[in-house]
Each structure stands twice: as C-alpha cells, then as structure tokens.
Amino acid sequence: MALIIGLTGSIASGKSTVSLMFDDYNIPVVDADKISREVVAPGEKAYDQIIKTFGQQVLRKDKSIDRKMLGEIIFADDAKRNQLNEIVHPAVREKMLKRRDAYAESGAKCVVLDIPLLFESKLTHFVDKTLVVYVDEAVQLKRLMERDGYTENEAIKRIKAQIPVREKAEMADAIIDNNGTKYHSYEQLERLLKDWNVI
Numbered sequence: 001m002a003l004i005i006g007l008t009g010s011i012a013s014g015k016s017t018v019s020l021m022f023d024d025y026n027i028p029v030v031d032a033d034k035i036s037r038e039v040v041a042p043g044e045k046a047y048d049q050i051i052k053t054f055g056q057q058v059l060r061k062d063k064s065i066d067r068k069m070l071g072e073i074i075f076a077d078d079a080k081r082n083q084l085n086e087i088v089h090p091a092v093r094e095k096m097l098k099r100r101d102a103y104a105e106s107g108a109k110c111v112v113l114d115i116p117l118l119f120e121s122k123l124t125h126f127v128d129k130t131l132v133v134y135v136d137e138a139v140q141l142k143r144l145m146e147r148d149g150y151t152e153n154e155a156i157k158r159i160k161a162q163i164p165v166r167e168k169a170e171m172a173d174a175i176i177d178n179n180g181t182k183y184h185s186y187e188q189l190e191r192l193l194k195d196w197n198v199i
C-alpha cells in the first residue's frame, strides 16, 4: 500500500520548491495548482461556469481565462473567492484522486498530493500524513512579492486568504522549516522520508 503524503503550506512558503525534490526519489507528485489550470481550459465545464459567474471581463483576447484579472477579483472579495472555489474545486478533487489512485495501483511506494488548501478545504482524509512547508511570515511576504511582483498590499491579501502557515504547522504530522537554504530543506525532507520508511 502506498503512503499518501499531503504536502501543503501557505502561499509562497515553498511547496513547489519541496515538491520538485521528490523527483530525486522517484516519488510521484499530484499538483492541485496544475490541475486547477487544466480544469478551466476552454471547453471544460468549469470554464463555462466561470464566464457565467464573472463575465467576459475575465477572458483574454485568445478566450483563455485571464488569471491575473480573476485573481484580482477573488482575492479582494471572500464571497467571490468562495464562488470560484465552488466551481473549480470539485473538478480538481476528482482528477486529483484519479491520479493518486493510478499511481498507487501502478505500484508506487509513496504518492504526494501537493494541495495548497489541504486544511482549508478539509481534505486531510485524502492522505495518510500531512507535511507542511513552513516559513516565517516576513520571509513568506518577501518571497511572494519577489516571485510574483506584487505590491505589499496585494501579497498580504493573498496571504490572508489562507489559514496562517503557523497554524497549519501546528496541525501537521511533520514540517519542513523552509526559512533557510533550499539545501537545508532538502536535508529535512530526506530525513523525514527515511523516518517514514519510503526511501
């Protein structure tokens, strides 16, 4: 039976950075953010629902979803964010579980589900162990502003749309402290995977 690890954190805490490290151990990762892009492609059910709910203003010239515009709308308004979540999340969950099960059935010893909203959406029953990538809020804010070019105000709005990463760390089975170098996080991950008998 595969061990299913739920990898989470808060925005820009380093989930994608850590998720790449699983490659070195040939451990497959199912990425909820990536799936959330697939399910809003033109032709998908969620695509039509987004246009119906948010209007043509969230479309780019090529008719794909304008993610920047949609982000500005939903991170400024909790009710709108909930509406988008209700459209996108069911499709993301369905695909995520299919991929999780396909990897497990193909004999993987461990499968990682990288889910930013693992705790917020109460999805911990999808996984056996929860792993939180933790950073102090000041480091998080700085990395988020640098990565995405947001103003401090834009970055804070996005951070506040999630449970604070400190609280998530308290709920987790294990944490990786990602305040230091990427190599330091890599060492913590390796130790953990040894403790959990997957490498």
Ligand SMILES: CC(C)(COP(=O)(O)OP(=O)(O)OC[C@H]1O[C@@H](n2cnc3c(N)ncnc32)[C@H](O)[C@@H]1O)[C@@H](O)C(=O)NCCC(=O)NCCS
Pocket (backbone or CB within 6 Å): 010, 011, 012, 032, 033, 036, 066, 067, 068, 070, 071, 074, 081, 084, 085, 088, 089, 092, 115, 116, 117, 161, 162
């Ligand atoms: C609002 C959207 C269009 C912005 O797209 P953009 O390409 O700028 O960001 P991206 O999708 O890469 O998300 C970046 C990060 O934002 C955070 N985030 C995204 N959506 C949400 C949300 N609904 N609530 C809280 N945080 C969120 C996550 O930490 C995520 O890792 C997009 O995030 C989206 O469609 N969100 C709804 C689906 C969702 O909840 N995705 C996250 C997990 S499935």
Ligand SMILES: Nc1ncnc2c1ncn2[C@@H]1O[C@H](COP(=O)(O)OP(=O)(O)OP(=O)(O)O)[C@@H](O)[C@H]1O
Pocket (backbone or CB within 6 Å): 009, 010, 011, 012, 013, 014, 015, 016, 017, 018, 033, 116, 143, 144, 147, 178, 179, 180, 181, 182, 183, 185
């Ligand atoms: N240990 C580290 N040292 C320096 N920079 C880091 C470290 N870890 C991550 N970063 C940088 O911080 C930014 C955020 O990391 P990353 O994209 O992995 O976060 P994330 O949690 O996946 O974000 P999101 O929630 O938006 O998907 C990136 O620019 C990344 O290169």
